[in-house]
Amino acid sequence: MNLLAPSRIRQSPKSLFPYLFAGLFLLAFFDSWQRAGIDPKVFFEPRGQRALGKFLTGMFPPDLSPAFLSLLFRPALETIQISILGTIIAVMIGFPLGLLGTNTMAVAGILNEAELQGAPLRRGLRYAVYFIARGLLSLFRSIPEFVWAFMFVRAVGLGPFPGVLAIGLAYGGMLGKVYSEIFEGVNYRPLEALQSLGANKLQIFFYGWFPQALPNFVSYTLYRWECAVRASAILGLVGAGGLGQQIEISMRMFNFNEVLTILIILFLMVAAVDYLSAKVRAML
Amino acid sequence: MSSLKRQYHLEQVRKVFGRRQVALDGVDLNIRQGERVALIGPSGAGKTTLFRLLNCTLRPTSGKIWIDGEDVETLHGKQLRQARRRIGTVYQQHNLIPRLKVIHNVLAGQLGRWSTLRSLASLAKPHDGELAHKALDQVGIPEKLFDRTDELSGGQQQRVAIARVLVQDPEVVLADEPVSSVDPTLASTIVRLLIDISRDTGKTLVVSLHSVDLALAYFSRVIGIRNGTIAFDLSPEKISDAMLEELYAGSGREDSNTEATSEPASSIAYPSIS
Numbered sequence: 001m002n003l004l005a006p007s008r009i010r011q012s013p014k015s016l017f018p019y020l021f022a023g024l025f026l027l028a029f030f031d032s033w034q035r036a037g038i039d040p041k042v043f044f045e046p047r048g049q050r051a052l053g054k055f056l057t058g059m060f061p062p063d064l065s066p067a068f069l070s071l072l073f074r075p076a077l078e079t080i081q082i083s084i085l086g087t088i089i090a091v092m093i094g095f096p097l098g099l100l101g102t103n104t105m106a107v108a109g110i111l112n113e114a115e116l117q118g119a120p121l122r123r124g125l126r127y128a129v130y131f132i133a134r135g136l137l138s139l140f141r142s143i144p145e146f147v148w149a150f151m152f153v154r155a156v157g158l159g160p161f162p163g164v165l166a167i168g169l170a171y172g173g174m175l176g177k178v179y180s181e182i183f184e185g186v187n188y189r190p191l192e193a194l195q196s197l198g199a200n201k202l203q204i205f206f207y208g209w210f211p212q213a214l215p216n217f218v219s220y221t222l223y224r225w226e227c228a229v230r231a232s233a234i235l236g237l238v239g240a241g242g243l244g245q246q247i248e249i250s251m252r253m254f255n256f257n258e259v260l261t262i263l264i265i266l267f268l269m270v271a272a273v274d275y276l277s278a279k280v281r282a283m284l
Numbered sequence: 285m286s287s288l289k290r291q292y293h294l295e296q297v298r299k300v301f302g303r304r305q306v307a308l309d310g311v312d313l314n315i316r317q318g319e320r321v322a323l324i325g326p327s328g329a330g331k332t333t334l335f336r337l338l339n340c341t342l343r344p345t346s347g348k349i350w351i352d353g354e355d356v357e358t359l360h361g362k363q364l365r366q367a368r369r370r371i372g373t374v375y376q377q378h379n380l381i382p383r384l385k386v387i388h389n390v391l392a393g394q395l396g397r398w399s400t401l402r403s404l405a406s407l408a409k410p411h412d413g414e415l416a417h418k419a420l421d422q423v424g425i426p427e428k429l430f431d432r433t434d435e436l437s438g439g440q441q442q443r444v445a446i447a448r449v450l451v452q453d454p455e456v457v458l459a460d461e462p463v464s465s466v467d468p469t470l471a472s473t474i475v476r477l478l479i480d481i482s483r484d485t486g487k488t489l490v491v492s493l494h495s496v497d498l499a500l501a502y503f504s505r506v507i508g509i510r511n512g513t514i515a516f517d518l519s520p521e522k523i524s525d526a527m528l529e530e531l532y533a534g535s536g537r538e539d540s541n542t543e544a545t546s547e548p549a550s551s552i553a554y555p556s557i558s
Binding site: 110113114115117118119122187189190192193194195196197198199200202203206207208211212214 | 336339340341342343357360361364365366368369370371372373375378379380381382383384388392393395396397398400403404407445448449452454
């Protein structure tokens, strides 16, 4: 049907928005450039080149001696373990909160119309839960995992445990937000059909919502696990176990060849996780 | 066959979306238990909104709806779900979960009876597999029980949707454009299937159809809907070509020169904007 009558297209008014936006972008770019102290000349000045050269030549060859490698075995394993446990805790936090913070689950859309129309108390309660869930998720992810780790090291002592907690909370906040977006993005028609045959919200979730969201759910969770491997290596810098502690020691001793070894191991671990995720995604 | 008991009783039902998008405007309607009714009318006339009111997905902005003597306005929570369980709906398309196996989509008809825990367990190990098989057998595709739903054709998926209604075993079957996405031969097969189910079990049946021919051929009561109101509510022999012409005239407020007016009684499906 003639929904797109040509007469209507021609009349689209000229908007100032693109120019405004372009201007704002340029302003932000140059201001940031200046304030961030970006200065490519440093790379060509003798002082900068010497420091860079020292760092790079210091890295080669990487220290592949059996003694050092065997020293790294435990911290590497610990890093993986921190990332796995941290991600599991993150899913346990992000999944329920993400669910409660899903707009179309909690308050809006066709699945809540009949239930909430003419029921102000119910509506108020639902909104309260919805905002609390979203607020918690924002809180968890607005504090960097590094800061979480710093606080947990104070609270529960040095070692991998604070690292697990830090990743669990910070990543829980990120996962929850993205989960709720994934859940909001599924086709609502099958859900409407399930509701109309008398299913409750949880049944609708397990039969309609989750199966539709599963591929995105799994692939985003695995991606976050990959990030967690990297993050848990860094958390060692504040004493939260893993490879990070070793990186810190080697850097402080100016043993850049050891740093390179650790970076290679980290790279291999991330690549392995990536490979594993691809395999899992292919199975879905 | 047609008892005097009222399945549906609607009084001055009005549904407004947002501030002023009037979908239904003062609908009065009575449907008896076991009755079979076809709804026809142009796209945007309010048929889908009416169905969503009839299956308790939406509530009227004003006016009253009684289902089986029960005032819908008073229903919330568990009672509302109980009321919905007694009403089965077949949609135009997209109403199944594509990634689930057929058996789970069919057994979803049981969700209104199952506890949450039991429904969850059934996803791992299907309860009532026999029931699902029987329902699929009845709609003619028993061999598809363990196929993934998105691997079926459109017509087969519609049969799965009907099998789900069979498992649900409701008192009312609503079908909103159940055949507008399948070819004409299959369309009449599916309509006949719905009618057989209604006839065999005494279920009330309300079907909206794009094809006026199908409505006139298979139903003893045809309701024409236009601009959110009931234009006519008659048996097919009393419906004249002029009435149909007027029903579809200028279908929709926005396009007053559509092709829909030219062949109101043909079997060609009317174009839908949705």
